[in-house]
Amino acid sequence: MSRRNFLTDFNWWSHYFRALHWGFPRKPRRPVWKNQELERQGKLEFASDAGFHGELKRRVHEYFHHLGLSPRDSLRMYLKTAAMLLWFSASYALLVFAATSWWHGMLLSFSLALAMAGIGFTIQHDANHGAYSRKGAINHLMGMTLDMLGASSYVWRWKHNVFHHTYPNLSGADDDIDLGPFGRLSPAQPRYRIHRFQQFYLWALYGLLGPKWHFVDDFKNVMQARIARNRVPRPRGWRLLEMTGGKALFFSLALVIPALFHRWWVVLLFYAITAFVVGVILSVVFQLAHCVEEADFPQLLPGTNQVPSAWAVHQVQTTVDFAPRNRLLTWYLGGLNFQIEHHLFPKVCHVHYPHLSVIVRAVCAEFGVRYTAHDRLLGAVCSHWRWLRRMGRPTATPQSDASFFTTYRAETSL
Numbered sequence: 213m214s215r216r217n218f219l220t221d222f223n224w225w226s227h228y229f230r231a232l233h234w235g236f237p238r239k240p241r242r243p244v245w246k247n248q249e250l251e252r253q254g255k256l257e258f259a260s261d262a263g264f265h266g267e268l269k270r271r272v273h274e275y276f277h278h279l280g281l282s283p284r285d286s287l288r289m290y291l292k293t294a295a296m297l298l299w300f301s302a303s304y305a306l307l308v309f310a311a312t313s314w315w316h317g318m319l320l321s322f323s324l325a326l327a328m329a330g331i332g333f334t335i336q337h338d339a340n341h342g343a344y345s346r347k348g349a350i351n352h353l354m355g356m357t358l359d360m361l362g363a364s365s366y367v368w369r370w371k372h373n374v375f376h377h378t379y380p381n382l383s384g385a386d387d388d389i390d391l392g393p394f395g396r397l398s399p400a401q402p403r404y405r406i407h408r409f410q411q412f413y414l415w416a417l418y419g420l421l422g423p424k425w426h427f428v429d430d431f432k433n434v435m436q437a438r439i440a441r442n443r444v445p446r447p448r449g450w451r452l453l454e455m456t457g458g459k460a461l462f463f464s465l466a467l468v469i470p471a472l473f474h475r476w477w478v479v480l481l482f483y484a485i486t487a488f489v490v491g492v493i494l495s496v497v498f499q500l501a502h503c504v505e506e507a508d509f510p511q512l513l514p515g516t517n518q519v520p521s522a523w524a525v526h527q528v529q530t531t532v533d534f535a536p537r538n539r540l541l542t543w544y545l546g547g548l549n550f551q552i553e554h555h556l557f558p559k560v561c562h563v564h565y566p567h568l569s570v571i572v573r574a575v576c577a578e579f580g581v582r583y584t585a586h587d588r589l590l591g592a593v594c595s596h597w598r599w600l601r602r603m604g605r606p607t608a609t610p611q612s613d614a615s616f617f618t619t620y621r622a623e624t625s626l
């Protein structure tokens with residue numbers, strides 16, 4: 213926001229004084245936490261590439277060609293799909309039809325939540341990127357496992373594939389780092405007094421993202437035909453039918469069928485527990501790749517719609533891998549611990565990412581691009597906690613935060 217607009221914007225001032233007084237914004241007339249400078253911009257443009265992306269693609273192509281492997285249609289992925297769907301079905305059936313005590317219910321809710329998150333990390337994520345199979349129909353069908361989990365695969369493909377993958381960590385364009393007034397994940401976002409405590413309370417709020425997705429976000433995005441600053445077409449015809457059918461299937465599985473066998477408050481309680489655990493697991497895993505101390509949060513070059521780095525460099529430097537040698541986590545997370553490789557090659561099945569990471573690290577070293585990975589899951593979780601604490605500290609306005617962040621990056625790159 214320019215200084216002139218900032219001074220004459222009544223909404224901003226009234227919102228600011230409410231935030232000052234209460235430490236928390238009350239019903240702003242428009243979402244001032246969005247990056248309004250970015251909202252006024254047109255399509256964002258990346259700097260030109262000095263051959264980095266081309267060399268990455270050449271070496272990865274050479275890897276698959278040399279070994280005679282297909283980037284998609286992996287037997288390991290099909291076996292994992294069977295294991296995940298079996299785990300999900302067994303947990304659901306036992307929870308709804310066989311559980312007879314509260315601790316049965318608790319254990320099975322956790323098991324169901326883990327299976328749901330696993331399907332989200334592996335099957336739907338690959339399939340909605342087109343990384344599951346060469347055949348579009350199979351990708352589409354497997355991508356609809358997300359609808360079974362309560363979120364629209366149609367909205368996801370716009371929100372995640374297009375906006376998040378093109379513009380990671382660019383506030384106002386990447387919906388994943390927009391928690392509204394509840395959290396400050398980027399230096400470009402305004403700070404409210406309540407953010408001082410965000411490193412403590414956000415973990416619990418992550419749990420509410422599941423129900424928010426089920427009941428609010430998908431409907432809101434479709435009705436407004438908008439995700440963050442980006443316009444999206446409303447689904448029509450088959451796409452609309454799939455979305456409404458998916459929601460109907462999910463609400464039947466989550467609420468209607470269980471209510472035929474149990475009291476309504478028991479159904480709501482176990483829906484809430486399962487959805488909360490799914491929300492926490494999904495959110496934390498996605499945050500560990502981008503919202504950590506080691507990730508960049510670039511600002512547009514002043515007065516332009518120009519991103520300072522080339523697209524592939526931007527992807528690497530706004531993303532951080534974690535636990536690359538942990539085989540169990542790599543199996544369960546579907547390569548979300550190899551998000552640098554995923555952002556560079558989203559149409560390659562995740563089972564190949566550990567091998568691709570060797571190539572990507574080598575090319576990054578040759579081109580002087582910073583590649584960062586946490587050795588362990590705990591290291592990444594602690595880094596996310598420290599990043600939340602840093603973003604919640606009283607450091608004045610978003611403008612002055614930009615210079616603070618530049619200084620910070622300079623310190624850590626030594």
Ligand SMILES: [Zn+2]
Pocket residue numbers: 337341372377554558
């Ligand atoms: Zn993705």
